[in-house]
Amino acid sequence: MPSPKSIPIRDPKYKPTNIIKQSKEQGRHVTIAGPMVRYSKLPFRELCRFYNLDIVYTPMILAREFVRNDIARYSDFTTNDKDKSVIVQCGVNSVSDFMKFIEMINPFVDGIGINCGCPIRDQIKEGIGAALMSKPKLVAEMISTAKAKYGDSVCIDTKIRIHNDINETIEFVKMVEQAGSDMITIHGRTKNTRSSTPVDLDAIKTLRKHINIPVIANGDCFTKKDFDRIVDYAKVDGVMSARGILANPALFTGLDKTPWSAVEMFMHLVTCYGLPFGLSQHHITQLLENVIPKSYIRQINELKNMIELIDYLDEHFILKRKGEDGFATAVEPQWRQ
Known part of the structure; x- marks a missing residue:
């Protein structure tokens, strides 16, 4: 990774809060592709932007490993000059690790997201992710320390879940806002709530009333209708989708199924940038899961290499390949006879 001193300053128009401000001036709400472990890599992020998503997250990166290990840095994070507006998701539980992480990665991203919501048991045992929901003072200290040193040159999103007692979450968001968080993303489930349980939009709506900075809703956005329903009900500034975007990166355009253009564009990007075959294979099956018969999905899952x-x-x-007429424009699968 180049020295931060050797790269140009990020264009402020891609700062997430400026994207939100611009969207509001245009009379619309921002669309965000959420962080997904392994799957929010550079080719998929660029695919999302092909369908005009406003902000795209990286997968969660463990701050401690990133600052200490060259291999972790090169395997966890790749970028290019098209990768904007991008927020890097950070798994962290100490002020010192957070500050070192910011110093190394901030010149390459438009925002940094503190993960206070990951419910994976191993992450909670390490004191990161949803474990931070019981440590508001630590989260606030990480934010305030970063802001004291970097000011507006670092844009921080605090991504949270809710507590069983909404009043505890209200106190949490007030504390992180006062510490200097630039925006807050709320996943409307507790750390123990299954993803099959509907997201609690009432909780997000209630929290929105207590927050004076931009608020993004997360959870159960699988279609454009879901997006419209969530912003109308919860009065938030935008919506983040993860599982929905993984299945259909064009969902915010109003298409309820993945267009064939996404398959062509993804294959172009993955062969240009590279991606482990297992991830590429999983992306293709996710993109086509609700588009082609299951028998074809099974056959794709049995393939051994790119x-x-x-x-x-x-x-x-x-x-079609890039350069051919009609590349990445078709909606329906282009079957051979």
Whole structure:
């Protein structure tokens, strides 16, 4: 990774809070692709922007590993000059690790998100993710220390879940806002709530009334109708989708199924930038899960490498390459006869 001193300053128009402000002036709400472990890598982030998402997250990066380990840095984070507006999701539980992480990565991103919501048991045992929901003073200290040193040059999003007692969450958001958080993203479930349980929009709506900075709602956004319903009900500044975007990166355009253009563009990006085959394979099956018969999904899952995947798609579909007429424009699958 280049020295921060050797790279140009980020364009402030891509700062997440400025994106939100611009969207509000345009009479609309921001769209955000949420952080997904392993899957929010550079090719998928660029795919999301092909469908005009405003802000895209990286996967969660463990601050302690990132600052100490060259291998972790190069495997966890890659970027380019098209990668904006991008927020890096940070798993952290100490002020010193957070400050070192910011120093190293802030020149390469438009915002930094503190993960206070990941419910994975191993992460909670390490004191990160949802474990931080019981440590508001620590979260506030991380934010205030960063702001004292970097000011507005660092944009911080505090991504949280809710407590069983909403009053505890109200106190939490007040504390992190006072500490200097630039925005707050609220996943409307507790750390123990299953994803099959509907998100608590009433909790998000209640919290919104106590927060004076931009608020993003997270949870249960799988279609454009979901997006409209959430912003109308909770009065938030935008909506973050993770599982929905993984299945259909064009969902905010109003398409209820993944368009074929996404498959062509993803294959172009992944062959340009590179991505482990297992991840590429999983992305393709997610994109096509509700688009083609299950028998084809099973066959794709049995493929062993990228060459087999490309050959399979070429055998059964018309998979256009960049430069060909109509590349990444089709909505329906382009079957071969």
